[in-house]
Amino acid sequence: MSLAVSHLSKTFGPHRAVDDVSLRVGDGELVALLGPSGCGKTTLLRMIAGLEEPDPHPAASLRFDDREVAGEAVGRREVGFVFQHYALFRQLTVFENVAFGLRVKPWRERPPRAEIRERVLELLRLVQLEGFEQRLPGQLSGGQRQRVALARALAVRPRVLLLDEPFGALDAKVRADLRRWLRRLHDELHVTSLFVTHDQEEALEVADRVVVMQRGRVEQDGSPDEVFHHPANAFVTDFLGQVNLFHGRVQDGQAVFGPLAVDSPPAAEGQAARLLVRPHELEIHPARVGRPGLAATVARLQLAGPLAKVELRGDGPDEIVVSLSHEQVATLGLRVGDAVTVGLKGHRVYVDDYSI
Amino acid sequence: MRRDEPAWVRWALILFAWVFCGLFLVLPLAAVFGEALRDGWQAYLASVTEPDALAALRLTALTAAVVLPLNLAFGLAAAWCLGKFRFRGRALLTTLIDLPFAVSPITAGLIFVLLFGLHGWLGPWLAEREWRVIFALPGIWLASLFVTCPFVAREVIPLMQEQGCDEELAALTLGANGWQTFWRVTWPNVRWAVLYGAILSNARCMGEFGAVSVVSGHIRGLTNTLPLHVEILYNEYQFSAAFAVASLLSLLALLTLLLKKLLEWRLTRQRQGEPA
Numbered sequence: 001m002s003l004a005v006s007h008l009s010k011t012f013g014p015h016r017a018v019d020d021v022s023l024r025v026g027d028g029e030l031v032a033l034l035g036p037s038g039c040g041k042t043t044l045l046r047m048i049a050g051l052e053e054p055d056p057h058p059a060a061s062l063r064f065d066d067r068e069v070a071g072e073a074v075g076r077r078e079v080g081f082v083f084q085h086y087a088l089f090r091q092l093t094v095f096e097n098v099a100f101g102l103r104v105k106p107w108r109e110r111p112p113r114a115e116i117r118e119r120v121l122e123l124l125r126l127v128q129l130e131g132f133e134q135r136l137p138g139q140l141s142g143g144q145r146q147r148v149a150l151a152r153a154l155a156v157r158p159r160v161l162l163l164d165e166p167f168g169a170l171d172a173k174v175r176a177d178l179r180r181w182l183r184r185l186h187d188e189l190h191v192t193s194l195f196v197t198h199d200q201e202e203a204l205e206v207a208d209r210v211v212v213m214q215r216g217r218v219e220q221d222g223s224p225d226e227v228f229h230h231p232a233n234a235f236v237t238d239f240l241g242q243v244n245l246f247h248g249r250v251q252d253g254q255a256v257f258g259p260l261a262v263d264s265p266p267a268a269e270g271q272a273a274r275l276l277v278r279p280h281e282l283e284i285h286p287a288r289v290g291r292p293g294l295a296a297t298v299a300r301l302q303l304a305g306p307l308a309k310v311e312l313r314g315d316g317p318d319e320i321v322v323s324l325s326h327e328q329v330a331t332l333g334l335r336v337g338d339a340v341t342v343g344l345k346g347h348r349v350y351v352d353d354y355s356i
Numbered sequence: 357m358r359r360d361e362p363a364w365v366r367w368a369l370i371l372f373a374w375v376f377c378g379l380f381l382v383l384p385l386a387a388v389f390g391e392a393l394r395d396g397w398q399a400y401l402a403s404v405t406e407p408d409a410l411a412a413l414r415l416t417a418l419t420a421a422v423v424l425p426l427n428l429a430f431g432l433a434a435a436w437c438l439g440k441f442r443f444r445g446r447a448l449l450t451t452l453i454d455l456p457f458a459v460s461p462i463t464a465g466l467i468f469v470l471l472f473g474l475h476g477w478l479g480p481w482l483a484e485r486e487w488r489v490i491f492a493l494p495g496i497w498l499a500s501l502f503v504t505c506p507f508v509a510r511e512v513i514p515l516m517q518e519q520g521c522d523e524e525l526a527a528l529t530l531g532a533n534g535w536q537t538f539w540r541v542t543w544p545n546v547r548w549a550v551l552y553g554a555i556l557s558n559a560r561c562m563g564e565f566g567a568v569s570v571v572s573g574h575i576r577g578l579t580n581t582l583p584l585h586v587e588i589l590y591n592e593y594q595f596s597a598a599f600a601v602a603s604l605l606s607l608l609a610l611l612t613l614l615l616k617k618l619l620e621w622r623l624t625r626q627r628q629g630e631p632a
Contacts (some may be wrong), residue, residue, distance in 0.1 A: 047528055050529075051525055051528075051529070074525075074529055074532075075364070075528055075529070075530075075531040075533070076527045077531065078531075079529060080529070081525075081526065081529040083522050083525070083526060087521055087522035087523050087526040088523075088526075089526070089527075089540070089541055089544075090545065091541075091545060092540075092544075092545035092627065100527070100530055100540070101530035102525070103533055103534075104530065104531055104532040104533070104536045104540070105531060151524075152530070153529075153530075155530075156530060156531060175432070242403060
């Protein structure tokens with residue numbers, strides 16, 4: 001089942017939460033809606049589920065395959081929705097939570113009791129919660145509740161699975177485990193899924209495709225590889241990971257940032273330009289070698305973790321963060337207070353109106 | 357907890373609390389039962405089983421039976437509306453629900469007299485059809501309803517606000533209709549709070565004096581509720597009979613307290629996410 005959203009908008013009073021958004025999720029695809037909080041991603045997801053009404057617009061449409069569902073009630077759309085805070089029925093056992101969607105079906109469509117039982121147990125096996133049938137949600141950990149919520153949404157065999165910040169309320173270790181597990185589960189079930197997250201790492205790791213949103217609009221839609229390595233604009237670059245930002249101007253067709261000059265995209269002479277460089281795209285040389293680059297001093301060395309992080313203090317107000325392998329740090333013999341020069345291995349230059 | 361006060365301060369405070377409770381709560385209660393039984397069990401039984409007392413008891417029970425279901429329906433509907441939805445004027449409506457608590461019961465009774473009394477706004481219209489509201493049962497029910505209607509809503513609104521609408525929305529996405537959502541999801545989450553409100557509202561309804569006194573007309577055997585009956589007996593210097601009937605109301609109060617305590621215990625357990 002594919003999902004196609006065209007020209008959906010949603011206004012709350014004076015605030016445009018979702019602004020003319022179109023996107024597609026292919027059959028069996030797992031797509032992440034990524035953006036900072038307040039960017040409209042959750043509103044968009046709720047509109048797809050039918051929990052919010054889109055603004056009326058002649059071109060607005062919401063299709064599951066070829067069927068227009070925009071006018072349909074929530075219950076008729078056959079979507080599975082996983083809420084950020086799980087929204088488990090606190091008075092019902094795990095078993096009854098998962099069985100809920102089957103039990104409330106009209107009696108002609110309702111499966112017999114034995115079948116419901118079999119389906120629920122099968123789902124609990126799938127989410128690795130066998131033996132928890134009689135527990136109440138209050139007696140489960142966050143990760144377990146999240147899996148019950150997922151099993152409950154899957155019980156009715158939804159055509160589209162929608163997940164709102166599914167791991168948002170969990171601690172870092174459980175998050176990482178659960179998202180790998182979700183990816184494996186998706187590979188098994190192939191249910192068309194759209195999930196909302198503000199965590200770029202999560203989106204890049206789990207999704208087949210990432211849709212980056214900001215201020216109610218789609219900024220970029222592409223594979224995790226594309227959006228990470230070829231971000232469409234400064235916002236996406238900034239949002240998809242740590243960056244160092246340098247301000248400069250366009251001079252003689254080049255963007256000049258103090259001692260650094262790089263090719264500029266076509267722009268008027270004297271226009272403000274921004275240089276965005278990820279920590280791994282910078283290199284460090286001892287100052288005495290005399291290589292051209294930014295002069296800086298080592299302010300802090302952070303050696304825990306797979307890569308070393310070197311914080312440098314240059315002319316600008318912000319620290320420059322460089323990530324190096326531990327071997328490189330050892331070879332350079334870096335110490336706090338050392339004078340160094342910083343060179344570019346990769347970069348992106350933007351002269352648009354966006355400002356960080 | 358760290359205790360900074362010297363022992364004698366603590367003991368003095370505890371003693372003060374006990375003496376205060378004893379003087380203002382336990383002693384009067386004991387007095388009610390003492391006075392009621394002053395002339396012995398025979399007299400006690402006679403005063404609570406004489407026809408006018410029984411009629412008052414029946415009327416009080418009938419009033420409660422009429423008012424309670426209406427209170428439940430109104431309280432749940434109001435709480436649902438105010439606790440689960442956001443709309444313009446919501447804060448004003450929440451305040452208005454408390455109005456009966458703020459208004460003196462006498463005023464509440466007078467409102468109904470002014471509305472439905474013979475010289476009231478709707479009086480002539482009602483008189484033409486020979487419908488009696490004031491000095492008749494409907495007036496008593498209206499006045500009781502007015503003074504007791506906030507109880508259920510006030511108990512349920514904060515609980516519903518705290519629980520939010522996520523569970524209901526989840527039920528909707530799973531294909532449940534409104535009725536199924538209410539009975540399977542909303543009701544189990546609020547039932548103890550509803551019961552709690554119902555018990556408080558019932559106690560107030562049976563014990564209400566002021567508002568009912570204004571609209572009842574004190575017709576013995578017809579429009580006399582228990583509290584009004586106590587007053588009449590007292591004014592006629594039938595002290596032990598008055599206290600005997602009053603003791604019935606006191607027993608009701610004690611029962612209410614007990615039920616309330618049990619429910620509070622239930623509610624705290626439920627808030628802690630344990631089975632309820």
